[in-house]
Amino acid sequence: MSIRTTGVLGLVGLLALGSTLVACGSESDTAAPLSNFAEASDAKHPEWSKYTFTIGDNGGDGSEALAKLTGVFDNAPYKVKFARFTYGPPLVQAAASGDIDLGSVGNVPPITGAAKEYGFKIVAVNRSLTPDQAVENIIVPKGSKLRTAADLKGKRIAVPQGSSAHGLALNALKSVGLTPKDAELVFLDPAAGATAFNTGKVDAWSIWNPQSAIAVKNGARVLVKGLPPIDQTSSYYVASDKSLKDKTKRAALTDVLKRLSREFAWAVKHPDQYARALSQEQGIPLADAKASLAAYSNRVTPVEQSDIELEQKLADTFLEAGQITKEVDVKSITDNLLPAGYDSSELKVTS
Numbered sequence: 001m002s003i004r005t006t007g008v009l010g011l012v013g014l015l016a017l018g019s020t021l022v023a024c025g026s027e028s029d030t031a032a033p034l035s036n037f038a039e040a041s042d043a044k045h046p047e048w049s050k051y052t053f054t055i056g057d058n059g060g061d062g063s064e065a066l067a068k069l070t071g072v073f074d075n076a077p078y079k080v081k082f083a084r085f086t087y088g089p090p091l092v093q094a095a096a097s098g099d100i101d102l103g104s105v106g107n108v109p110p111i112t113g114a115a116k117e118y119g120f121k122i123v124a125v126n127r128s129l130t131p132d133q134a135v136e137n138i139i140v141p142k143g144s145k146l147r148t149a150a151d152l153k154g155k156r157i158a159v160p161q162g163s164s165a166h167g168l169a170l171n172a173l174k175s176v177g178l179t180p181k182d183a184e185l186v187f188l189d190p191a192a193g194a195t196a197f198n199t200g201k202v203d204a205w206s207i208w209n210p211q212s213a214i215a216v217k218n219g220a221r222v223l224v225k226g227l228p229p230i231d232q233t234s235s236y237y238v239a240s241d242k243s244l245k246d247k248t249k250r251a252a253l254t255d256v257l258k259r260l261s262r263e264f265a266w267a268v269k270h271p272d273q274y275a276r277a278l279s280q281e282q283g284i285p286l287a288d289a290k291a292s293l294a295a296y297s298n299r300v301t302p303v304e305q306s307d308i309e310l311e312q313k314l315a316d317t318f319l320e321a322g323q324i325t326k327e328v329d330v331k332s333i334t335d336n337l338l339p340a341g342y343d344s345s346e347l348k349v350t351s
Contacts, residue, residue, distance in 0.1 A: 032071025034259075034266060034349065048252040051078040053243075055260065056091040056103020059190070059208075060084065060281035061296060062267065062274060063260060069273060072263040078252055086189055089113065089162035091238075095120040098242040101253060102260075106136075106164025106208070107232045111315045113162075114333045115324035119241040121335035124257060125307055126298040128233040129268060129345065135233055135295040136165050136208035136226040138172055141197065142219035146204065149224050150176040152183045155203035158196050161187035165206040167314055168231045170321050172206075172224045180321050210284055210292035217291065232310055235298070237337075244335055254337045261300035261344035268297050269349060299345035302336045 057063050064082040067073055073080050083100050085091040088109035094100040096118030110122050128135065138157070140146045146155065149172045159169050166185075173183060186202055190211060197205040197215065204223060205215070216222060224230065237257065243249050267274035271293055278296060279289035308330050315328040 032069065032074060034262060035071030035074040045077045045252065045255075047248055048077040048255075051249060051252055053078060053080045053102065053253065053256050054100040055080055055082050055256070056094060056100040056105075057082045057084045057281070058088055058091055058104055059086060060278065060283075061104065062277040062281055063263070065277035065280050066263045066267050066274070069277060070263045070266050072259045072266075076255070076259065078256075080256065086191070087160050087163050089160075092118060092120060095238045095240045098240045100240065101243045102237060102239045102256060104235055104237050106167075106235050107311060107314060108164045108167040108318070109162055110236055110238055110333060111311065111318055111328050111330070112166075112324060113238075114315075114328045114330075115318075115326045117326075120238045121241060121244055121333055122236045122303055122311075122330075123239045123244070123335055123337040124237040124261075125301050125303050126235040126237065127301055128294075129297045129299055130294040131233045132227070133233075133294045134212075134222075134226040134231070136168055136206070136231065137212045137216075137222045138168060138204050138206045138224040138226075139197075139212055139215055139220045140204050140223045141200065142221065144203070144221065144223075146223055148176070149173065150178070152176075152204060152223075153178055154183065156184045156186050156201070158188050158193040158202040158205040158207075159185050160189055160193060160207070163208075164231075164235070165208055165226075166323070167318070168224070168226045169206040170317055170323065171230045171314075174317065174321075175230055180323070209295035210278075210282065210288050213292045213295075214284070214288050217288070232314075234307065234310075236303075236307075236311075237300070239335075239337065244337075250337070257300070257337050262347055262349060264296075264298065264300070265344045265347045266349040268345075299343055300338070301343050302338045302340060303334050308334055 088105035091103045091105050092109040092113035159166050193205055196202045243253050275289040275293055279286045311330040318324045
């Protein structure tokens, strides 16, 4: 699927605005667990009241459901709303155009976005708490004769273009001396990819969880795991340049990111509630949500030099493989919002 350059809010099926959450407190008799959160430095900011921040929800990551459940934005001196995307590239485009302020994507969308000269920055990292577990895989149907990445030569691989799964496919081929010219990358969004995979129109599918986990539960087999050194297990927060360049709005956006990281830190410590939130947002059975929970269990930190180096290596791979036509300097599209040493896994969220 190609990335359009038109206004993202007009893209049918890629984005849906959720309800606006207002700083109005919990409506239930029992206070939500994070409804009283506020850092001392964030206690009084009347100048933030004019802002409504739109948060990009990448594929139903549970952020909107968790915000309501935890009440983490209940006392915020601004409003927030959520926008749903089916995968990362359209979310990055939305950040670039200013249609959203903040959102989390895989490792490739910032690269393909920067190659199109989009106005956004990488502002934080989501690091997996289970880095030994793949968050995405290349899978093959039940009964497939493919056994290794080398067997992908001459085969059709369904891939969401410009996504982290696109990077996995490139690196998997590269690891066995193959290029995209040696296999056919069939660019399909996740829904179309599922149809092609289930109907035998492709030989393999590079895709993330829960789609990968659900397919495996139904008989598919993992051919290549999305683990280092072939793949990263981190994802990245991106933000709009329009929000970052305004000093006051930037400070408020930092507060938004801290609250998001806090709700996810709470979710990691409350896996049953987290699974229900994922089940609700993705419209999948609770058992499937629990099976893919590890893919969503992360800690939020600033971007480090090692992250920039990994992203730069991936950007160079995309350029070498002809998947982008412009060299990307990852350092130039990085702008940390969080203070050095910040780690959401160290936050106290036991209630």
